[in-house]
Amino acid sequence: MKSVRVPTILCIPALLTAAPLHAQDIAKRPVRAPSEILRATRAEEWRSLDPANTLYVDLPGGQVIIELAPDFAPRHVENIRALARGGYFDGGAVHRVQDNFVAQWAPRRLSDGEEWPAHIRRGIDAEIDVDSEGLPFTPLPDPDTYAPEVGLVAGFPAARDPQSGRAWLVHCYGSVGAARGVDPGSGNGSELVVNIGQRGRPLDRNATIVGQVRSGMEHLSTLPRGNGPLGFHEDPPPQTTLERVRLGTDVPEAERARFQILRTDSESFRAFIIAIRSYTDDFFTYSANRLGVCDAVVPTRPTDAG
Amino acid sequence: MKSVRVPTILCIPALLTAAPLHAQDIAKRPVRAPSEILRATRAEEWRSLDPANTLYVDLPGGQVIIELAPDFAPRHVENIRALARGGYFDGGAVHRVQDNFVAQWAPRRLSDGEEWPAHIRRGIDAEIDVDSEGLPFTPLPDPDTYAPEVGLVAGFPAARDPQSGRAWLVHCYGSVGAARGVDPGSGNGSELVVNIGQRGRPLDRNATIVGQVRSGMEHLSTLPRGNGPLGFHEDPPPQTTLERVRLGTDVPEAERARFQILRTDSESFRAFIIAIRSYTDDFFTYSANRLGVCDAVVPTRPTDAG
Numbered sequence: 001m002k003s004v005r006v007p008t009i010l011c012i013p014a015l016l017t018a019a020p021l022h023a024q025d026i027a028k029r030p031v032r033a034p035s036e037i038l039r040a041t042r043a044e045e046w047r048s049l050d051p052a053n054t055l056y057v058d059l060p061g062g063q064v065i066i067e068l069a070p071d072f073a074p075r076h077v078e079n080i081r082a083l084a085r086g087g088y089f090d091g092g093a094v095h096r097v098q099d100n101f102v103a104q105w106a107p108r109r110l111s112d113g114e115e116w117p118a119h120i121r122r123g124i125d126a127e128i129d130v131d132s133e134g135l136p137f138t139p140l141p142d143p144d145t146y147a148p149e150v151g152l153v154a155g156f157p158a159a160r161d162p163q164s165g166r167a168w169l170v171h172c173y174g175s176v177g178a179a180r181g182v183d184p185g186s187g188n189g190s191e192l193v194v195n196i197g198q199r200g201r202p203l204d205r206n207a208t209i210v211g212q213v214r215s216g217m218e219h220l221s222t223l224p225r226g227n228g229p230l231g232f233h234e235d236p237p238p239q240t241t242l243e244r245v246r247l248g249t250d251v252p253e254a255e256r257a258r259f260q261i262l263r264t265d266s267e268s269f270r271a272f273i274i275a276i277r278s279y280t281d282d283f284f285t286y287s288a289n290r291l292g293v294c295d296a297v298v299p300t301r302p303t304d305a306g
Numbered sequence: 307m308k309s310v311r312v313p314t315i316l317c318i319p320a321l322l323t324a325a326p327l328h329a330q331d332i333a334k335r336p337v338r339a340p341s342e343i344l345r346a347t348r349a350e351e352w353r354s355l356d357p358a359n360t361l362y363v364d365l366p367g368g369q370v371i372i373e374l375a376p377d378f379a380p381r382h383v384e385n386i387r388a389l390a391r392g393g394y395f396d397g398g399a400v401h402r403v404q405d406n407f408v409a410q411w412a413p414r415r416l417s418d419g420e421e422w423p424a425h426i427r428r429g430i431d432a433e434i435d436v437d438s439e440g441l442p443f444t445p446l447p448d449p450d451t452y453a454p455e456v457g458l459v460a461g462f463p464a465a466r467d468p469q470s471g472r473a474w475l476v477h478c479y480g481s482v483g484a485a486r487g488v489d490p491g492s493g494n495g496s497e498l499v500v501n502i503g504q505r506g507r508p509l510d511r512n513a514t515i516v517g518q519v520r521s522g523m524e525h526l527s528t529l530p531r532g533n534g535p536l537g538f539h540e541d542p543p544p545q546t547t548l549e550r551v552r553l554g555t556d557v558p559e560a561e562r563a564r565f566q567i568l569r570t571d572s573e574s575f576r577a578f579i580i581a582i583r584s585y586t587d588d589f590f591t592y593s594a595n596r597l598g599v600c601d602a603v604v605p606t607r608p609t610d611a612g
Binding site for chain 2: 099100128145146147173174184199205206221222224225284286287291292
């Protein structure tokens with residue numbers, strides 16, 4: 001015999017298409033598997049990224065595509081658009097990478113004598129929450145540690161408080177936030193932080209979330225961790241350069257994202273969530289029949305799949 | 307002016323020493339800050355790793371130190387000890403790295419004619435849960451999405467069910483599991499999987515957790531993601547070699563871990579948890595006054611700090 005009887009896989013078909021099932025429920029699998037639900041979606045349940053709300057970030061290792069969230073952080077997003085269009089991120093650097101927490105980048109340094117143009121805001125009050133009334137909020141049925149209710153809004157992991165009537169985006173893997181100092185009005189979207197680990201939720205309602213990475217997370221999550229406190233890169237700085245950061249409207253159509261996102265207010269997404277919450281493949285012998293907001297992955301498909 | 311008024315930090319002093327504070331509670335900060343609690347600990351509240359339960363994994367990028375959990379997975383841990391002592395991991399490879407999920411490695415291939423010795427078990431029934439009676443379980447006060455109650459047991463994130471009287475380890479960042487196939491008895495600790503992302507909790511009670519990474523996570527979390535399905539490395543395989551894997555008892559004392567871990571059943575740890583749940587530094591303007599089981603970081607300190 002050549003090998004120990006090796007378990008070749010921890011065979012979770014991507015959690016996206018299969019999730020646990022409660023022991024006592026093994027006999028009552030949902031009629032439709034998550035993969036079947038996705039195959040049966042209608043064309044109008046999928047959306048492409050809006051170029052005006054998409055940031056293409058070119059790193060040496062590859063491209064990161066971010067969907068911006070102007071409905072939650074309109075003034076930060078407006079500034080980010082202006083910074084990108086003005087080329088102020090190009091040549092900037094990822095100067096902080098803290099394991100299990102964040103990767104953070106800064107814009108390029110201005111040249112001698114150069115000034116920031118007037119249309120770029122210097123400081124913007126934190127944009128923490130919005131009126132939940134009328135939002136396309138798809139709630140998740142299970143308890144959350146940090147918020148009274150969690151769910152998805154327009155593809156973004158979110159929470160809301162029925163008592164106050166407020167809703168906010170929450171920090172999950174891939175959340176993009178605006179860095180700030182102690183003054184909640186000191187951020188402006190020029191330094192962005194992306195959650196590359198598990199920790200993040202304690203930041204909810206303290207930091208402005210401006211968007212969510214839709215592809216290319218591995219180009220950020222694999223970056224060398226910073227050698228200084230809080231993961232900041234110290235001298236000599238082995239920082240990663242932001243080669244080019246463009247707003248989608250400045251990206252030739254042929255080079256734009258070639259995937260679509262399942263609308264989280266669609267009937268199919270609601271069915272998908274219920275299915276991944278309780279469905280399983282043969283690997284699972286137990287399910288809590290629960291689904292956390294950061295585990296509620298939003299399905300994507302190649303644009304030509306439609 | 308040379309720069310936009312840049313928020314230089316998203317200034318969370320490591321979440322380990324500071325966490326959010328509820329808006330309405332800003333005036334009633336706990337008397338003692340988390341850092342103050344740690345400074346006031348007694349020597350006997352700290353412990354060193356038991357060499358018989360510690361795995362030193364040398365990767366090209368650096369060393370990963372894993373604390374094994376024989377109280378939860380005694381038979382897997384026994385096999386892992388035998389595999390390490392027999393040198394069966396040396397020259398193995400990290401053959402799967404799936405972004406936001408796991409890094410997984412396999413033992414070396416046997417040579418022609420070589421057989422696995424009899425004392426290495428081929429398949430071990432999954433070790434999923436244990437009797438919760440008498441466990442040093444330090445509960446967390448907040449709701450959890452996946453389990454009736456969560457907390458820490460001997461430094462490991464865990465859950466328990468008062469109804470069934472069972473307790474189990476849960477999948478957080480750094481959890482080390484035994485890979486298996488569809489048959490729950492097909493794992494044996496020869497392939498280990500480490501959680502390198504946010505997803506994991508749906509695996510609870512399905513996969514055997516054998517331990518927790520205590521240092522060096524960045525040497526796993528930054529590895530190149532696999533180019534095949536589920537993050538498996540396909541040909542040509544850019545796999546990372548396991549240079550050497552040793553049980554602590556085989557590591558010269560001078561080369562063993564130089565840190566101590568705060569006992570999670572200590573008075574100081576209980577005070578620390580309550581403090582990080584509600585304490586904050588000046589950065590925070592809001593706190594949910596909640597703490598998730600995977601955010602309840604267990605403090606460590608250099609051995610010579612005592």
